[in-house]
Amino acid sequence: MTMKVTLSLNGKLVSADVEPWTLLVQLIRDHFGLTGTHVGCDTSQCGACVVHVNGQSVKSCSMLAVQAEGMEVKTIESLTSTKVLHPMQQAFKDHHGLQCGFCTPGIIMSALNLVAINPDPSETEIREWLEGNLCRCTGYHNIVKAISAGAKTMKVS
Amino acid sequence: MSEKAEEGLFLAGGMTLIPTLKLRLTSPSALIDLSDLADLKGIRQEQNMLIIGAMTNHTQVAAAPEIRNMLPALSDLAESIGDPQVRNRGTIGGSISNADPAADYPAAVLGLGATVQTNSRSIDADSFFTGLFETSLKRNELVIEVCFPIPKRAAYIKFPNPASRYAVVGVMVAEHEDGIRVAVTGAGPNVFRVHEMEQALEANFSPEVIEDISVSVDSLNEDVHASAEYRAHLIKVLAKRVIAAII
The missing domain is CATH 1.10.150.120 ([2Fe-2S]-binding domain)
Structure with missing residues (x-):
């Protein structure tokens, strides 16, 4: 059984149907193809998967995708859309x-x-x-x- | 909802439960996410008590001005947990319900003589923690808030594991109107009080009085991080440092 999750991802309103055990980092990488967020240890220690959820840094490998319902998620890709770096x-x-x-x-x-x-x-x-x-x-x-x-x-x- | 999910679990901040699920150490039939329950969040003051909602995260506790003013030992403890990302998700209710033997909050609950309010009753700190990852919470019983009486003085110091920041040993000492409490986390299967130190400190609140008090190694944890003897040594060293800090 999948669940629908709707969130703001880098300023865009997006939705996906995911298995309830999908991690936020899997949603970001696999469903939306934003591969700047990395999976290092997958045990919430290394911080390679850190994104912002409602302005706070969190480890996206230790949060379920469905927990981001209605939230504002920002990844490294949100920092610049041009060749000028943040x-x-x-x-x-x-x-x-x-x-x-x-x-x-x-x-x-x-x-x-x-x-x-x-x-x-x-x-x-x-x-x-x-x-x-x-x-x-x-x-x-x-x-x-x-x-x-x-x-x-x-x-x- | 929790009645329907036969083998369901409450999900608080998920900083322990989600890694535990990934390791297949538990496989609940359902998770009930508590994060949208506004009644479980927040910090308020009532008379001589600070009351912290179960879903209040460690960053919020560390940053709250009223806690910094009235109970700085708790601000310091919350600020010392894990790392910023763990503190942004992890909650007081989740931490004490999980009752990790090396978690920090159990030392606050027991050392500060807090009362744990659940959806059905109030539980004294002294009867809340019952064993390794065990509490007196019943099935489907949920921590709503934790009530901390304001002590005359208190402090918490831990010897952190350098990688995880869990307490190899952590000691909370608090002087209350009705006596002194010394609570130790990280050292045994669950947080415990050192009554002998409490009695000695009642007579004379100074680091010297606990010099000759030793905690038996028989009930202490021994693992790759520290031997039982080393933990016993740390209890005394840290207790003396805490007392020196608030004397």
Whole structure:
């Protein structure tokens, strides 16, 4: 038995018929083809699947698709529709905040939640906030620099 | 609705239940999502009590100014749970109903002498947690809210697992009008009080008085993260730090 779910996805009202056990990340990737949101560990630890639900960062592998009924979901694809990167994406590029890039969409969505509640986070606050995001390439140092720089650019613009 | 779903389960924030379903550790016939029940959300003050709705998430508890003013130990505890994304979904009602031996909220409920209000009765903290992942909740009984009396002073400190931020050991010490409570999570099959420390602190509220009190290792957890002996050691070290922090 499938269930119908209707939600706002990156500003567009969309619907899908899904099995009730479908995860939000499966809805985003498999039903709507938005593959910027990644599945890393599938055990709610790595944060590669972080998206925003009603403005809050959540791990989309640990939420059912039907729980997003009526909600506003934003993925990494919502940040820009042109070749001009979002300031936080540009900061990751400028500061070499990624190597393989697998964790990056989740980390950027997580970072944007931090900046929304704390526009000028300290290095300690950024590191604490990244508790839920794993990166196996960079050692985090440049990610922290990128988030700090991205936050500053966003404050100005 | 819950009557119809024979083997149904309530779904709160899902931060434990959804991973548990993925691991096939439980297979309910239905899930009843509580997230749209507005009556289960929110924080209010009544006389000398802070009352927190079961579906209030950890981020909301950590950010609430009235909790920060009246019961900062609870704000600190909520802020120390998991990571921001877990805190944005996980709820107080879900956490205590799950009764994970390493969860933080059980230490708050027991240490602060809270009362758990369900859809059918009030349950004292001392009779709520009954074992490993077990509570005195009956089938189809649902936590509605948790009522915390405001202590004179209280604090919570944990030794977090560096990966999960679950408590290897966490200690809540609170001084109430009617006595002192010391609650320990992470160390045993479920949260427990250390009565010997409470009595010593009643006579003299200082870290020194618990120096010679040791918790028996027989009932403590032993796993890949820590031996029972190490956990017993941590209970004492953390209890002393908590007391020093609020003295």
